[in-house]
Amino acid sequence: MKKSDFYFDLPERLIAQHPLEQRDASRLLVLDRADGSVSHRHFRDLLEYVQPGDCMVFNNSRVIPARLMGHAVGKTTPIEVLLLTDKGNGLWECLTRPGRKTREGVELVFGDGILTATVESVQPDGNRLICFHYDGIFLEILDKLGTMPLPPYIKEKLDDPERYQTVYSKMPGSAAAPTAGLHFTPELLNSLQEKGIRLAFVTLHVGLGTFRPVKEDEITDHVMHSEYYIMDEQTAEQINNTQENGGKIWAVGTTACRTLETIADESGKVQPQSGWTDIFIYPGYRFKVVDHLVTNFHLPESTLMMLISAFATREMIMEAYREAIEEEYRFFSFGDSMMIF
Template identity: 85%
Template sequence: MKKSDFYFDLPERLIAQHPLAQRDASRLLVLDRADGSVSHRQFRDLMEYVQPDDCMVFNNSRVIPARLMGHAVGHTTPIEVLLLTDKGDGLWECLTRPGKKTRAGVDLTFGDGLLTATVESVQPDGNRLIRFHYDGVFLEILDRLGVMPLPPYIKERLDDPERYQTVYARTPGSAAAPTAGLHFTPALLDALAQKGVRLAFVTLHVGLGTFRPVKEEELADHVMHAEYYSMDEQTAQCINETRAAGGKIWAVGTTASRTLETIADERGHVRAQSGWTDIFIYPGYRFKVVDHLLTNFHLPESTLMMLISAFASREMVMEAYRQAIAAEYRFFSFGDAMLLY
């Protein structure tokens, strides 16, 4: 299967530049995988599809203010550093711009020296391994110096950074939001719980590797960047008990899906664990634990398009996208939602 199989033409006007005033006021396109039919609903109508004793799994990772502006020691040229992956002990994998100013051995400074760093190496893909030096708590320093790293297709300023966080975000570490969850409100979560839906949480720290363009034409040649995930015993028990009782597992977002499919064995059984995943899901993959998938609308030729095309079929997904464009759904991070049922 080829990358070009997942191309579609998207009018720029359909790329949502800002969130709606109400999180759950977005539209919901429902794709029935049994027959390929498409329904046009509102996100609040999700309540009609989820059943008591189903388990809905959310990614509770929180986006950190991962974009830093600084300069090399002894120079004034601005250097942008985007934190991607925490390697431990102050070492981060980063994107830098301009790259020629961040060769191995270069010392960097941010915020008048409140935070300093050293570029330790340049990776084969161009990313930098940078070790940061600081006194105090790193995340607190980031809160003072860093900026929320919005995707490049969002051109407008975000007045409230919390709108790029889910209401249940708890564990800091992502460079991008798990955007399918942005539609949920505390009231909607309460309504789900009151209906008898079991709510469970995993953590997958979203790196930019998930969203990077696929360069290889043959999908089998594409390599995903690894991302950190974690599932606790409470969530594992919820999933296993739900499946044993005949309930359905709902994944809120592609990141939750990738986490669940990484952890599940061939029988769909999960256990508490943490680690790193570079799972790449594309058509031909057999899902082991996810029954229903709630997601946003994705970029052409992206790994996320390939994942949802594995969950339904490429033909069903491309037709649903054709209808979404014709009906002028809002696309990408602040856009509308899609339920693959």
């Protein structure tokens, strides 16, 4: 399949620049895979579709203030560093700008020297491996020096950084939010539990690999970056018990979906584990565990468009997106939601 098979023209006015005041007031486009029909609801109406005994799986990763501004030792030119992946022992894979100022061996300074770093190497894809030096706790230093790494298509300032976190975020480590979960409120989560729905949590620390533009014309030539995931024993038991009792598995977001499909065996069973996934899901993929998917609206020609096209069909997805644009849904991170049923 070609990258261009997943292109659509989106008016810029439909790119949401800020979150709605009430998280679950966003619109919900419901796509029924049985016949391709589309209905237009609000996110809180999700309660009508999830049935007692079902299990909803959420990604509880928390976005860190991953954007740092510093400069090279002895220089004044600002250098932006975006933390992508924690490699351990202070070593991070990062994006830097301008890249020409961050060659191997360059020493960096942030926040009057309370954080310093060394560029260890330049990766083939242009990312940098940077080793940070500091006293104390790294995440506490990031809280002082870093800022929230909002996507480049969001031009307006975010007054409350918590609006780029899910209400159930717990495990720090993501460079971008698992945005499908931004629509949930504590009240909606409580209502789901009261209805008899199991709530389960995995962790996938979202890097930018999931969102990296597909440059190759043939989508099978695209290489995904790896992201770290965790599934604990309680979540594995909830998922397996749900399946054994005839319940359905709902993935809240493409990150939860990718994590589940990475872990599941051919029969759809999962077990506690952690590791790195570079799974790339596109049409032709056979889903092993996910029955229903809640997701936001994605960028044209992105790997996420390819994933949801695998979950339904490309034709269903492109028609649903055409209707969403016609109905002036809000798109991307702070936009409206979609349920593929």
